[in-house]
Amino acid sequence: MSPLELALSCPKAELHLHIEGSLEPELAFALAARNGIDFPYASVEALRAAYDFADLQSFLDLYYACADVLRTEADFHDLMLAYLRRAREDQIIHAEVFFDPQTHTARGIPFETVLRGLRAGAEAARSEWGMSTQLIMSFLRHLSEEDAFATLEQAMPFIDQIDGFGLDSSERGHPPSKFERVFARCRELGKPVVAHAGEEGPPAYIYEALDLLKVGRIDHGVRASEDPALMQRLAREGMPLTVCPLSNVRLRVFADMRQHSLPALLAQGLVVTLNSDDPAYFGGYLGANIRAVHAAFGFDAPTWQTLIANSFRASFVSAAQRAAWIAQVDAHFASA
Ligand code: ADE
Ligand code: ZN
Numbered sequence: 001m002s003p004l005e006l007a008l009s010c011p012k013a014e015l016h017l018h019i020e021g022s023l024e025p026e027l028a029f030a031l032a033a034r035n036g037i038d039f040p041y042a043s044v045e046a047l048r049a050a051y052d053f054a055d056l057q058s059f060l061d062l063y064y065a066c067a068d069v070l071r072t073e074a075d076f077h078d079l080m081l082a083y084l085r086r087a088r089e090d091q092i093i094h095a096e097v098f099f100d101p102q103t104h105t106a107r108g109i110p111f112e113t114v115l116r117g118l119r120a121g122a123e124a125a126r127s128e129w130g131m132s133t134q135l136i137m138s139f140l141r142h143l144s145e146e147d148a149f150a151t152l153e154q155a156m157p158f159i160d161q162i163d164g165f166g167l168d169s170s171e172r173g174h175p176p177s178k179f180e181r182v183f184a185r186c187r188e189l190g191k192p193v194v195a196h197a198g199e200e201g202p203p204a205y206i207y208e209a210l211d212l213l214k215v216g217r218i219d220h221g222v223r224a225s226e227d228p229a230l231m232q233r234l235a236r237e238g239m240p241l242t243v244c245p246l247s248n249v250r251l252r253v254f255a256d257m258r259q260h261s262l263p264a265l266l267a268q269g270l271v272v273t274l275n276s277d278d279p280a281y282f283g284g285y286l287g288a289n290i291r292a293v294h295a296a297f298g299f300d301a302p303t304w305q306t307l308i309a310n311s312f313r314a315s316f317v318s319a320a321q322r323a324a325w326i327a328q329v330d331a332h333f334a335s336a
Helices: 003-009 025-034 044-049 056-069 073-089 101-105 111-129 145-161 176-188 203-211 222-226 228-237 245-250 262-267 286-297 301-313 319-334
Strands: 012-018 092-099 132-140 164-168 194-197 217-220 241-243 272-274
Touching: 003 286, 003 301, 003 319, 012 073, 012 217, 012 241, 012 272, 012 301, 025 044, 025 056, 025 073, 056 101, 073 092, 073 111, 092 111, 092 164, 101 111, 101 132, 101 145, 111 132, 111 145, 132 145, 145 176, 164 176, 176 194, 176 203, 194 203, 203 217, 203 222, 203 228, 217 222, 222 228, 222 241, 222 262, 241 262, 245 286, 262 272, 262 286, 262 301, 272 286, 272 301, 301 319
Parallel strands: 012 092, 092 132, 132 164, 164 194, 194 217, 217 241, 241 272
Antiparallel strands: none
């Protein structure tokens, strides 16, 4: 098998996936019809044609608008199951999935409706295919810390069903420091915390995520390559970066894939994982990200083995489960 075939066929984990960003236009139209919503696009093709983004904010505007079709527990169930069904085609056996409760509670959808639907979808994939899923509740950083605290309060009756906390949405002008207190509270609950940092924002935001939010992973982090001291620190601390190559190109963080900082991050020995972020909007799921990276950089088999083993190494499952999955990756590459 070629290095690319080995990578595509290997069992893997996805650690950076926004469930709302897996809403395909076909499902959006179906849910709009089911819920009697007058969707402001003429057709699936017209909606897809709008997927031409200048930056993160122009994407987020459409992403939040499309989320309006998600209304009922069944909608959230169907969304989660559709993603996990598609993820399975890319040999994903474990997914740590972000959801943005404030996108829904602000529209009057109860927190419980969102969570129950997502959990039911994950449970269906577990019983059908043995897939493992964790849920990471993300705070929207363009909103206030007070709003984040209120959302955490809504989550408390269901805290056992939440596996971690994250920070996403518009990065520029909304530094991690804005959420220092709410993240302290999340850590007190004994949950892992992560944050988007260094996607569009400067390396300074990565330092803040590490020092003030005390995250266990950095989501994106691709602008770390601009700061050699930060790169050394991330390597020394073994701090994982959940990198999303197609997303970065579609949101114009890099002009094209060959300009991506991924090779520089790997050369520094960082614990990089590959992920799809919002695959319905960015031109593909994890397999498509792997193909695009391979087309640009032509990585050898050991590099792919490292990237895929990292997806388990950086996951929030037990150490024993991590070791068992990494052994599967090693066996897959050894069989070549
Ligand atoms: N929410 C969904 N996708 C995102 C991204 N790439 N960056 C920040 N917030 C997001
Ligand atoms: Zn993201």
